[in-house]
Amino acid sequence: SFPTRRSSDLFSIGADTALNEITEICDRIRQSAQGTKRRVFIVETMGAYCGYLATMAGLAGGADAAYIHEEAFGIKDLMKDLEILTHKMDHGQIFRGLILRNEYANKNYDTDFFYRLYNEEGQGQFTVRSNVLGHMQQGGWPSPFDRNVATKMAAKTVTWLIERLNTCAARDGTVHAEDPSTAALLGMRTRAYKFQPVADIKKQTNFELRTSNENPWWMKLRSIMSILAQHDSTYEVEGLDPTSNTDGETLDD
Numbered sequence: 001s002f003p004t005r006r007s008s009d010l011f012s013i014g015a016d017t018a019l020n021e022i023t024e025i026c027d028r029i030r031q032s033a034q035g036t037k038r039r040v041f042i043v044e045t046m047g048a049y050c051g052y053l054a055t056m057a058g059l060a061g062g063a064d065a066a067y068i069h070e071e072a073f074g075i076k077d078l079m080k081d082l083e084i085l086t087h088k089m090d091h092g093q094i095f096r097g098l099i100l101r102n103e104y105a106n107k108n109y110d111t112d113f114f115y116r117l118y119n120e121e122g123q124g125q126f127t128v129r130s131n132v133l134g135h136m137q138q139g140g141w142p143s144p145f146d147r148n149v150a151t152k153m154a155a156k157t158v159t160w161l162i163e164r165l166n167t168c169a170a171r172d173g174t175v176h177a178e179d180p181s182t183a184a185l186l187g188m189r190t191r192a193y194k195f196q197p198v199a200d201i202k203k204q205t206n207f208e209l210r211t212s213n214e215n216p217w218w219m220k221l222r223s224i225m226s227i228l229a230q231h232d233s234t235y236e237v238e239g240l241d242p243t244s245n246t247d248g249e250t251l252d253d
Helices: 015-031 052-061 075-090 111-121 134-138 144-168 198-203 217-228
Strands: 039-045 065-067 096-102 127-132 184-189 192-197
Touching: 015 039, 015 052, 015 096, 015 127, 015 134, 015 144, 039 052, 039 111, 052 065, 052 096, 052 217, 075 096, 075 111, 096 111, 111 127, 144 184, 144 192, 184 198, 192 198
Parallel strands: 039 096, 039 127, 065 096
Antiparallel strands: 184 192
């Protein structure tokens, strides 16, 4: 089988389409305030406990901050980010702010809390609007990237099934599928399509949160967003090193 979820750490079919939808919606939201100075938008994205969509949409859309479950934060972090945003507005560098929040980033600091915090602390400096994207980000036509991935995965899956039937099926019609490799999931590893036994994936999965136990590759890209938003941060070059991890691009085997 191959993955079709958008809330897991495994790069799946539909993730790129959802990311494009979020980025386009955020662009339209910002564009709607072209005639209004000093406005901050609080946008909640889907993704369950996986912050991939919020992170990559924040990077693509020039967000001032993106809060996710994988990166713990508290009230001091929120106030610091708010002060940085206010400083940029006071010095005329920006007039519209964008704050993204993954839906399960923190159960106590929910989207309504973000709105009330920015609304209270920003009195006399900027206005605030809150948007919960919900299932809007799941609409739209599939992106070219997703269409390409789906086509390749489907073709590789059919080929894999035929090979397994030729190997595991006996002449009397019985099928011997006792080996763990006969139950596999097709995904991307180090920029290549690979079949991985479900038994191995089970050991790497947090079923309660529906995420991977491994540190996701895209976490290393969050520092780029912080640097662009004028936060104090450093960037690790290995974040785009295909020999250490995948950067989300796909190559044939």
